[in-house]
Amino acid sequence: MNAPLTVIHARTLTLDDATPEVQAVLVGGGRVLAMGRADDLRALAPRAEVLDHRDSLLTPGLCDAHIHLVMYGASLTEVNLAGARSVAEVQAKVAQRAMTQPAGTWIRGGGFLLSELGLTDYPSAALLDEVSPHHPVLLYSRDHHMTWVNSAALRVAGVTDRTPDPADGKVVRPLGCLLEGASELVVAHLPEPTDAEWLAHARAGAEDLAARGFVSAHTMAYEEAGAPRALQTLAAGGELPLRIWACLPHGRLEHARELGLALAPGGLFQWGGVKFFADGALGSRTAWLHTPGFADGSGTGIALDPPELIVERGRQAIDLGLTPVTHAIGDRANTEVLDAYDQLRPAAHARGIRLRIEHAQHLRPQDIPRFRGLTASVQPIHLQADAAMIRTLLPHLEAGSYAFKSLQGAGAILALGSDAPVAPPDVRANFAAAVTRVGDDGERLAPGEALNELDVLRAYTRGPAMAAGWDDEGVIRPGARAAFTLWDRLGGNARALVF
Template identity: 90%
Template structure:
């Protein structure tokens, strides 16, 4: 059992402007009690346990501000296609999984990009049939806005050449790929995880984050109801190693109102946001764009939740003390969400709620100043794979893509995440992407948008805390949560320390 009081002796970046760097931190009861020199704190608490980390750097604890936590945990056991460079490589990995999977059982995987597979068009079901004729296969693109399936999966969903596109989705012909809401036709056929499987997925995701140095996470609602229930169960059992701020899909908002769900801070799990989707994603050609759209002539993307709905249900969310949280990738999607948020700002400000835009990936210059006072929840790690696509598909938007410095200078609160399982919650890669702007090919995307190591640290700690309304996190000062990250050097190896 740890002593009631603990002194952590380490070079400490507090992110508190009043005292930005100290030598030691005194902790007790899960809270920071004092900061200062090691001698001062030992004099205050002579019987305190001393943790000597003078060879390391101590900072506020990391928070992944955009993750699908339970989905990520589940993905750790699926076919990993991140970095796959050809259709043949995908086929080989799927074929390998069929060897250990009973006939008729679903094979799931994801992480591929069309551009990295060398494809100029969508792949077909027949390509997967070659290696998996007896197992239904569903493979998610890296952005999770497209699925690639085989014929067995299509048959399970009853999809034929005559099947009409569902609202908010598109069935690609020849059959094999499903965009946006069309993927739900196949996803609905997947066997539902048992309660034990949900718990295992939730624990796997949370434990993985903790092993990378994270102390908290914002989980983003693109999951079945069993997922947040599993996280809540872990919290109730005292088995959740992270503090979690969760988003509710807007489709469940009325049910939540009937149950009396409202913001309930405290504990390691809380409902905090209501999630909307304004559009799709870049890699799947479903991001909603102003004209002229994609440079390859594939159109202007797919709008999803209409702005009027975001305004209407956003007001309902604010009435419950919950934060409207909207996915917006394309420049048109961001414009439309900013217009909607202009109508929501007075009510949000009256409740002390900071409106959020997730991704804010491609922006027109005139829209960047409109982010003042909002949370821009961004994912630098996506830049590494997206930059080549941006130069090819959106050359006219390159200057406003991943505009971290411009958003920060405009007065937005940056909150960094990974969008795992879309990308891994890789701390080192996130720091590198934000501070160098280097893509996977070694080229820089808009170098003027680089931010400093200290900016990244703030956006990985204090930014998410402010976005969630956690005044006691992302900073090291008396009263703050005793949740820290230890580093060998900033942006390198990290480990969580929660007392």
């Protein structure tokens, strides 16, 4: 149990322009009470406990501004295919899991990239049948915009060569891969987790994030309804180690209106955003692109939620005080979302809402200035795996890919996240990617878009707080939440310190 008052003695970066660096911080009741010289704070509170961290660096607490938190918790027990370099490696991992499970049990996993597997086309179900004929298998690509399944999974779902493509996706033939909304044909047949399993997944994700130095997170809506319910249950029971800003899928917006759901700040869990998807992703060749599209001739991607829907339901979200939050990766997707947001800006401004684009990965030069006043929620860690693909598939967009410095210069608020379980919530990797711009191939991507370490810290702390409307987070000053990250060095090892 912490003492009623505590002095933290550490070199402290406050991110408060009035007092950017101090020697110590006094906290009590979960709030920052004062900051300044250590001797002065000890004199102010002579009975306070003193935590001596003079060999460490104290900053506002980290926030992962884009994570699927409960899905991430579930992924920690699934087959991990991140970094798999061949189909044979995938087969070996699936076979190993199949040997430990009763026949008929679903095998789930993810994290692979087609390019890293050495594939130029989509893999077939037959490749998974070779190692798992009696277990339904569902494997997510790293971007979660494609699933690779075996014949047993297709049989459970009733998917055949004659199954038509859904409006928002594609059934790849020969059978084996499902793109975008087509994945739901199989996902709908997965066993529904029990309440206890939802709680276990939520607890695992939140505890893992807290152990990495995070004090808060923005969890996105690409999850079943049981996921936010589990987080709310943990919060109500005092078991949630993070502050959560959650997004509602736009398809549930009308139901939310009927229930009277609206922005309700306070506590460790709050609904804050309404989520849309303008397109897919680069690795699955489903990002929505302007002509000429992908350089390998695979087309211009897949458009998902149409702009007119984003405008209509975006207005409904704003009426409830909620933030429209739109996934947009391809350059065409970003153009279309910016056009839609131009129609929403007056209403959002009147409610004090900052419109938000998730990823903003590939941009035309003329669209970057249009981000002024918006939140650009970005994930530098994706650059590492994407760099080589960008040079191969989108050479004409290389200069405008992961354009962090330009977006910042245009007046966008950068909010940095991981997109876990798409990528791990690895603080050091995210810092390195943003500062060095070095991909997994050892080459730098658009080096002029690099951020410095202080820029990254702001995007990991103050940026997410501003995006969520949290005036009391992402900065160290009197009245702020006493939730910090303690570092051995900026961008190095980190741990949370919450009072």
